[in-house]
Amino acid sequence: MVALSVETLGVTLGGRRAVEGVSANFAPGGLVGIIGPNGAGKSTLVRAMLGLVEPSAGDVRLDGAPIAGLRRAEIARLLAYLPQGQVLHWPLAVERVVALGRLPLLTPMSRLAAADLEAVDRAMARADVTHLRGRVATELSGGERARVLLARALAQESSALIVDEPLAALDPGHQIEIMDLLRAQAAAGQLVIAVLHDLSLAARYCDRLLLLDGGRLVADGTPDAVLTPERLAQTFGVRAWFGSDGGVPLIVPTARIGG
Numbered sequence: 001m002v003a004l005s006v007e008t009l010g011v012t013l014g015g016r017r018a019v020e021g022v023s024a025n026f027a028p029g030g031l032v033g034i035i036g037p038n039g040a041g042k043s044t045l046v047r048a049m050l051g052l053v054e055p056s057a058g059d060v061r062l063d064g065a066p067i068a069g070l071r072r073a074e075i076a077r078l079l080a081y082l083p084q085g086q087v088l089h090w091p092l093a094v095e096r097v098v099a100l101g102r103l104p105l106l107t108p109m110s111r112l113a114a115a116d117l118e119a120v121d122r123a124m125a126r127a128d129v130t131h132l133r134g135r136v137a138t139e140l141s142g143g144e145r146a147r148v149l150l151a152r153a154l155a156q157e158s159s160a161l162i163v164d165e166p167l168a169a170l171d172p173g174h175q176i177e178i179m180d181l182l183r184a185q186a187a188a189g190q191l192v193i194a195v196l197h198d199l200s201l202a203a204r205y206c207d208r209l210l211l212l213d214g215g216r217l218v219a220d221g222t223p224d225a226v227l228t229p230e231r232l233a234q235t236f237g238v239r240a241w242f243g244s245d246g247g248v249p250l251i252v253p254t255a256r257i258g259g
């Protein structure tokens with residue numbers, strides 16, 4: 001179990017405020033989406049939540065303790081992170097890539113124990129990549145690679161999982177698979193936070209959405225409450241069609257306002 005809180009957080013990058021005055025609390029067992037236009041500050045916010053960038057104002061707390069004071073190994077026990085646009089450079093077998101997820105939990109010079117190997121097996125099964133375990137990771141398709149990278153984050157078996165644009169470059173089938181997996185993780189008690197661009201999938205899968213614009217949190221609530229025509233116009237500058245198919249919400253941007 002982990003409680004993650006962000007209090008009047010500000011982050012300045014290259015002299016510009018990338019995140020400003022953001023406050024939010026996160027509890028285990030839900031799927032939280034972070035949405036907003038390009039440059040809204042989504043990645044910067046999650047990086048600050050992981051202690052990877054230093055706040056210029058406010059703070060981030062993990063189980064009540066300022067994250068700035070925690071060691072990286074302590075943070076890794078609680079938080080797993082799948083960064084945006086991760087690429088694999090080394091021709092490692094899938095199983096070894098997934099096992100890298102256990103590294104933050106090992107003491108220096110120690111080797112993977114039986115419990116670590118079991119966690120790797122569980123993560124591969126959840127991400128449906130067990131059949132790929134012997135394949136060279138750099139030779140996989142984009143969708144297979146995305147699932148392997150997610151399996152690496154799952155192998156950490158941390159209390160919270162933070163994924164930044166996990167659906168980028170995936171076909172619709174793989175997008176649904178990944179969202180199903182994230183929801184299953186949340187249902188199993190993990191706090192899952194995902195930066196997303198697809199508004200229909202965000203509305204369909206997330207319990208809660210945080211909408212950022214210009215570094216500020218402009219809405220925080222259920223998808224129904226957050227995703228209104230007015231907000232989409234104000235933040236994304238789009239008109240959108242709202243509908244549903246058998247209870248599955250659909251939000252289709254139809255026109256750029258003023259474009």
Ligand SMILES: Nc1ncnc2c1ncn2[C@@H]1O[C@H](COP(=O)(O)OP(=O)(O)OP(=O)(O)O)[C@@H](O)[C@H]1O
Pocket residue numbers: 013014015016017018036037038039040041042043044045
């Ligand atoms: N290293 C950096 N130096 C200076 N400015 C930065 C740096 N990284 C990000 N920024 C700026 O901070 C703002 C927020 O960037 P961020 O990557 O958090 O946005 P985002 O919402 O994740 O965008 P996208 O949807 O395009 O990935 C942007 O204006 C960006 O140009």
